Amino acid sequence: MIGPSGVASVPFPPGEYDVVVVGSGPGALQAAYYLSRLGIDHAVISADPAPGGMFRQFPFFQRLLSWTKPHAGPPHDSREYERYDFNSLVAFEVENRAIMPALMDGSSEFPSRAEMEAGLVEFVRRTGLRIRFDTHWEGTTRQGDRFVLHTPAGEYRTRVPIFSVGAAQPLLPDDIPGIEHASHYVDTRDAASYAGTRLFIMGKANSAFELASGLLQWASPIILASPRPAQLSVNLHSLGGVRARYVQPWEDAALGGGVFILDAAVERLERHAGGIAVHTRRTDTLDPFVAEVDEVIAATGFTAPLLDLPALGVTTFGRSGFPSMTNSYESASVPGIFFAGTITQGVAGLKKYGIPANSGAVHGYRYNGRIAVDEIAARYFGIVRARREVAPEDVIERLLTSASTAPELWHQKSYLAYALSRDPDGAIREDGIVSLAAYVDSDGPDGVAITVETDDQGHIRPAVYVRRRGRVDADALLDESPLTEYRTPQHRAQLGALVADVLG
Amino acid sequence: MSDAAVLDALAGLALFSDLERPQLQAVAHTLAEEAIPAGQRVLRQGFSGSGFFIILEGEVAVHVDGHEVATLGKGDFFGEISLLLGEPPVADVLATTEVRALHLAGPDLKAFLLAYPAVMFRMLQAVSRRLDRANRRS
Numbered sequence: 001m002i003g004p005s006g007v008a009s010v011p012f013p014p015g016e017y018d019v020v021v022v023g024s025g026p027g028a029l030q031a032a033y034y035l036s037r038l039g040i041d042h043a044v045i046s047a048d049p050a051p052g053g054m055f056r057q058f059p060f061f062q063r064l065l066s067w068t069k070p071h072a073g074p075p076h077d078s079r080e081y082e083r084y085d086f087n088s089l090v091a092f093e094v095e096n097r098a099i100m101p102a103l104m105d106g107s108s109e110f111p112s113r114a115e116m117e118a119g120l121v122e123f124v125r126r127t128g129l130r131i132r133f134d135t136h137w138e139g140t141t142r143q144g145d146r147f148v149l150h151t152p153a154g155e156y157r158t159r160v161p162i163f164s165v166g167a168a169q170p171l172l173p174d175d176i177p178g179i180e181h182a183s184h185y186v187d188t189r190d191a192a193s194y195a196g197t198r199l200f201i202m203g204k205a206n207s208a209f210e211l212a213s214g215l216l217q218w219a220s221p222i223i224l225a226s227p228r229p230a231q232l233s234v235n236l237h238s239l240g241g242v243r244a245r246y247v248q249p250w251e252d253a254a255l256g257g258g259v260f261i262l263d264a265a266v267e268r269l270e271r272h273a274g275g276i277a278v279h280t281r282r283t284d285t286l287d288p289f290v291a292e293v294d295e296v297i298a299a300t301g302f303t304a305p306l307l308d309l310p311a312l313g314v315t316t317f318g319r320s321g322f323p324s325m326t327n328s329y330e331s332a333s334v335p336g337i338f339f340a341g342t343i344t345q346g347v348a349g350l351k352k353y354g355i356p357a358n359s360g361a362v363h364g365y366r367y368n369g370r371i372a373v374d375e376i377a378a379r380y381f382g383i384v385r386a387r388r389e390v391a392p393e394d395v396i397e398r399l400l401t402s403a404s405t406a407p408e409l410w411h412q413k414s415y416l417a418y419a420l421s422r423d424p425d426g427a428i429r430e431d432g433i434v435s436l437a438a439y440v441d442s443d444g445p446d447g448v449a450i451t452v453e454t455d456d457q458g459h460i461r462p463a464v465y466v467r468r469r470g471r472v473d474a475d476a477l478l479d480e481s482p483l484t485e486y487r488t489p490q491h492r493a494q495l496g497a498l499v500a501d502v503l504g
Numbered sequence: 505m506s507d508a509a510v511l512d513a514l515a516g517l518a519l520f521s522d523l524e525r526p527q528l529q530a531v532a533h534t535l536a537e538e539a540i541p542a543g544q545r546v547l548r549q550g551f552s553g554s555g556f557f558i559i560l561e562g563e564v565a566v567h568v569d570g571h572e573v574a575t576l577g578k579g580d581f582f583g584e585i586s587l588l589l590g591e592p593p594v595a596d597v598l599a600t601t602e603v604r605a606l607h608l609a610g611p612d613l614k615a616f617l618l619a620y621p622a623v624m625f626r627m628l629q630a631v632s633r634r635l636d637r638a639n640r641r642s
Contacts, residue, residue, distance in 0.1 A: 175508040227530035265526040283530040317539040324539035332541035352553025354609020474550035
């Protein structure tokens with residue numbers, strides 16, 4: 001089929017490619033973008049009919065959790081602005097940056113699901129990405145150093161597949177008798193159809209609270225239950241807690257308005273003429289408790305659809321079945337297989353004070369993708385990012401500017417870092433944005449990596465990792481700053497003392 | 505790993521052998537499973553913000569100032585000493601194979617042990633055994 005511009009409208013026929021990206025959600029688009037800008041031959045195949053991934057369906061109640069602030073200070077086409085725009089994919093060309101704020105109608109800083117989907121379509125259009133849609137990856141085999149991806153259209157052969165297939169496959173508990181009487185989160189209907197329904201939601205994570213928020217005026221009572229107490233994002237300093245957007249049911253429960261939040265393990269479900277009996281045991285008192293309800297929704301999580309990759313040797317872990325990965329998002333057990341998008345949350349990093357990275361969300365994994373593609377580019381194609389020389393007198397300012405403004409550091413705190421190294425010729429050069437775990441665990445040249453971290457008091461502070469003679473012996477946190485501006489005489493003096501012997 | 509398999513794995517660890525099933529479920533939802541590739545540090549000597557780890561699969565080596573002093577495997581735990589003392593770890597713990605481990609955030613350890621005194625007792629027993637071995641060696 002030939003489109004109006006004379007370009008084949010169905011790109012990427014089956015065959016051999018240097019890299020094959022599977023998926024067309026934001027993680028896949030961002031990886032494909034980086035590959036395209038490095039000039040690496042690749043194909044992008046997706047089972048979906050259009051870009052967007054999970055945003056073509058979720059969240060149900062139509063607005064995202066993460067904000068895009070149109071009137072934040074920095075210009076929209078600057079990298080600094082990315083700190084305030086969680087939802088646009090990132091680009092080197094200024095005209096392709098900050099697509100989301102221009103598309104949003106201004107009624108909320110949280111884009112609607114439709115706005116997010118439109119933003120991803122627009123990114124594809126502007127950046128000229130090509131995707132072969134309606135092409136379902138069905139299985140994988142190995143032939144020598146090639147992976148063969150099987151699709152109904154034919155075989156795609158490559159040394160380097162990148163799987164960005166999301167984590168939206170419903171996960172139901174497998175140890176609860178009667179679980180078939182529950183529906184999964186993904187099968188939630190229109191809110192109005194729950195009018196007057198007595199509802200039991202299994203789970204107390206964001207998906208459970210999203211449903212409770214959306215159904216607050218329809219279902220009653222609403223009972224949320226899971227074995228451990230719910231936790232708020234503002235207390236955890238992490239997206240892992242219940243997000244502020246979904247706290248309304250919590251307030252309702254606290255004020256006795258018809259929402260109930262229990263710490264209880266569901267033991268079995270029994271359907272009877274009057275509804276469903278949910279048999280639980282409370283985990284705080286160990287007392288039994290039975291809830292009589294009309295419907296049960298299991299907001300019990302998702303898995304990554306890795307198909308037959310485990311049979312190929314890809315090891316996985318945890319309930320969600322994420323692959324075990326290196327700090328470059330390569331399978332830890334099958335070299336050559338890479339991952340992108342929300343799956344990259346499987347790489348824990350330093351996780352200081354238990355605070356995870358934001359790799360499960362667009363604003364985190366859009367930067368992880370570059371780490372993976374840079375690794376692929378260097379190892380397979382000899383394409384190495386140019387390292388700019390930094391004059392010794394500029395070192396401190398460069399590091400503190402990164403701590404104050406670099407979006408990678410602010411979205412991936414204590415996970416991605418900005419690094420400088422001293423080369424054998426004596427020059428100091430930029431390593432750019434690196435994985436902090438990889439930096440502190442590798443024995444490279446003398447240098448320094450800086451990131452920002454949340455400390456034990458909840459303050460966000462610059463954290464400095466100095467590598468001397470191949471080892472990082474300790475971290476050093478600079479003072480906090482009320483408005484997170486670290487380009488001050490006090491911070492210059494602190495940092496100067498820390499790095500004087502290696503980069504002075 | 506299925507929910508049933510997670511609970512079985514927890515129930516099989518000495519640390520949790522006294523807990524009832526709903527408590528095990530709460531523990532399973534409290535601890536995060538992590539995968540650490542071979543060659544990466546799990547605990548880093550001198551770094552702030554460390555956590556508590558229990559090994560589900562694989563092996564780690566404990567290094568003090570670059571010298572290996574112990575190896576740990578399935579069911580063993582580490583990280584508690586620095587958390588209980590409120591100081592950075594005095595050892596590196598390095599994954600020598602691919603490791604699957606359960607992780608508890610450092611700031612949550614005290615509340616966790618107070619919530620499950622039976623786990624605290626089991627931990628005390630294990631730490632006492634380590635101390636006893638060290639005393640016999642010295």
